[in-house]
Amino acid sequence: SQTKKSLFSDPRSVWFISSPSCVMFLWHTVKWADSLLIFITFSVRSQDIRNTVGNIPMEWYKDYPHIGYDLEGKKIFKPIRNKDELDEFLDKMENPDYWRTVQDKMTGADIRLSDEQVDLVHRLQQGKFGDVNFNEYEPAIDFFSNEVMIHPVTNRPQDKRSFIPSLIEKEKVGKLVHAIKMGWIKPHRPKETTPQYYDLWAKEDPNSILGRHKMHIPAPKMKLPGHEESYNPPPEYLMSEEERLAWEQQDPEYRKLSFLPQKFACLRAVPAYSRFIHERFERCLDLYLCPRQRKMRVNVNPEDLIPKLPKPKDLQPFPTTQSLVYRGHSSLVRSISISPSGQWLVSGSDDCTVRFWEVSTARCLKTVEVGGAVKGVAWNPNPSICLVAVSYDDTVVLLNPGLGDRLVCTATDQLISSYEEPEEVKDQPVQWAVAEGEGHEQGHRLILKHPKAVRQVTWHGKGDYLACVMPDNGNSLQVVIHQVSKRRTQNPFRKNKGLVQCVSFHPIRPYFFVATQRYVRVYNLIKQELTKKLMANCKWISSMAIHPGGDNVICGSYDCRLAWFDLDLSTKPYKVLRHHKKALRSVAYHRHYPLFASGSDDGNVIVCHGMVYNDLLQNPLIVPVKVLKGHTITHDLGVLDVTFHPTQPWVFSSGADGTVCLFT
């Protein structure tokens, strides 16, 4: 505004604006502005009013009657405006100069623009210079060009700094040198000149390319027509009546020819080909369904898929034939057990008797009647005690069969009779009673009355402890452990999870195995805690046997499976055998030979070789070696119990047909 003012006040001051590049422009602008000012000044001077407020927004004087001050400092009053719209309109209609009349903001007076002014406005509107005479395309005179003139434009001597090195540059260079010295910048970074692409096919097997070529499968070719397709085939290609009938009856897929050869007298007589579309369709199918890829059929010999197992012949000895049948029971024989010496066998049957047999002759030496169907028998494994535990209904009877060494038998009787009643009698879940009278004559020694029906009895290896299973859906008191020498009964578990199927003592260590429907739990009897829980992956465990080494367990189940657990390996079965057709009833390990057997409802006993190695790294070798058939299926029940002879590779099985078989 200051510049403008000065411009207005003294137009010659333009010379003090000293930027050489815009001198020309200003020159022209000033020329134009000058002429304009002169012009306007002229027109204002004619009315002789000049407002001195300057370049301010005129709204500030909106509410005042005056509009500014003139040169003498007197108020310039706004002209009286009493024109209404109608006057305005009439003025617009009647006044021919209305269009060139503008209002002067500074004074509020109407000014009529002259022709020159209107022309100027027009020119400016068109973007032209205000001055008509100005030639904007005058040739430019280049003062500052590359041409060195003999007379310089300016006469200034050169600066000193154009002769001395630059300090700024020196500073920058110093910084770089320092960075290079400190190792922040690597001045000679080796440039990777090798191109950055890789060989797509570098790793490709050259044979595979060959293979790809080999893989090419051409589209199937159409069979070329033969004689039989001829319109006039030789007579041997024509079908006889029977052949034609046979052809018609044949399935279209199996026909040797897809058409009937026909004979025409001349080519002219040949009709239109009726199968044309059909044939084209089949050809399309051939092309569309033809294999695009050759399937590499791997020729696997089925024999190779079978795991390499030794031949059963090399795994002798194992029982192979039925040798003896122990006949005498009139009902199913639920349980059998063999004396530790291997001379006697005891069997318990549903006909309420327990029979004692001589193993080598199948002679029944003794029959003891008990008061119910016998569920379990177990011969005491201690050779210095002659006792057999028999369970029926809710009773467990300890029998002294009186077989074997006379001294052992009398010692056993003495052991039982020498029992002294302790001073304080504990409340026990089981009642102990000494057999007297006729029962004693028969061999009954101790009678244990349980609260529930006893299903299984099993001895500890030392022969003092006896575990009984009373399966019950209630949680408490399913397993009890009796100590015979002290006539004491323990209830080892306050609570049993699930229905207990069978129990067993570990042969060496103080562990106790409890099999429920799906799990086998291993308890440490000394620490009184759960050590392991084996998951059998079957629906209902029926039986269990512990390897004499103690590290392996087999479980038979009602869903036809036999699961072998390696306790060191996992809590899941190491191997599951599904050899039986029906539910397994009993499993057994041999004490010395690497054998185990399973008896099932399908009437078979399957003997397997189960070698357990001393080397912990080697997994047990399990080879099924023999299916032993000998029992007839009675009431859908086959073999109910199996047990091995303690010293010979012989297996005994008891069946629902009331017999016990010996396989050797």
Added chain:
Amino acid sequence: MSQVQARFFTENKKYLIDDVPFSIPAASEVTDLSAVINKLLEAKNDGHKHVEFDFLVQGQFLRTSLASRMETENISTEDVVEIEYVEKFTAPQPEECIMHDDWISSVEADSEWILTGSYDKTARIWSMEGKAVMTVAGHTDVNLYNGLSSLLLSASLDQTIMLWEWNSERNKVKARHCCRGHAGSVDTVAVDPTRTKFCSGSWDKMLKIWSAVPTEEEDEIEEPNRPRKKQKTEQMGLTRTPLMTFSGHNEAVSSVLWMDAEELCSASWDHTIRLWDAETGGQKNAITGSKVFNCISYSPLCRRLASGTTDRHVRLWDPRSKDGSLVLLSLTSHNGWVTAVRWSPSHEHQLVSGSLDNVVKLWDTRSCKAPLYDLAAHEDKVMCVDWTENGLILSGGADNKLYTYRYSACVSDAGA
């Protein structure tokens, strides 16, 4: 192929024919050859009666046609075949069937009497005609017996052996000694050839040698309870203790016998047959089998041991061989355990075996593929067999019957 050159010879002077090779059809079988020999004999002496012959080619009986036999034996048809012929053994004829009250566990016979042991806790003496002569009752359990003419031995499951004296004229039996010492059932007893000692084998894995001479005083003197003992000896005889005990078997001893006066042989459930020196008690030799031995028998004629095992085979062993596990011959025809074997006392090649398959078989070791005869009279398990010097075969079993068969072994052939 149709004709073979054969030369026949025999040990029997009665049936001697000329020593010339004959050309006979290769397809001819035993009956054809027998007819040929009979024809030749008829031509030689008029009074010849038809005799059935059996033929041996290289020491084995001919059972098929000559041609197939020569093929299997690799005998060239170019050479002259040497064929030995012997009179055919006739089938044993059943004589008696003696009923018992219970299973017969053992049988032994001499030329006059038959002694049987039974599961009804008695031993019985029978005459040859099948008449019950005497019942010896005293054991509390199953019996085994062994007889020495007037002295009888019975061993029992009650762990004792009783020595009885039997007076055949007055028909009275007196218990002389009760031999106590075994800790298991006594399964076998055997009397030595001098008849002064006997040996017993028991389930307690021990062999014990006892004196067989009846004496008046008690061997064992137990001071504290003597009065009671004395009372007992009235019925049971004097208590006797073993002279010697052999231990070495790992399992029950199932059978024991004397090879001669100094040597004992025992078979056991531990799959071994052991030979013992009866004087020193040392073990001399052991034969290891693969199965439990049920019974053994020794023939001094051929010096072979025959064993019956808990499989189907009768096996022959050479007790003298040092590598004692070699089976000389397996006789396989039974279908069950072989529970009893007995060599013929008069014939070096023949033995009889009884099995759990109810059959008694008569074998000739020269025909090892098949037995000579099957004696299928029993209806249940055969448990014992015996063979007397006068040609009587006896077998007893679980059907409570004791069968006797008369077997006329050719006297001429015996001892050949």
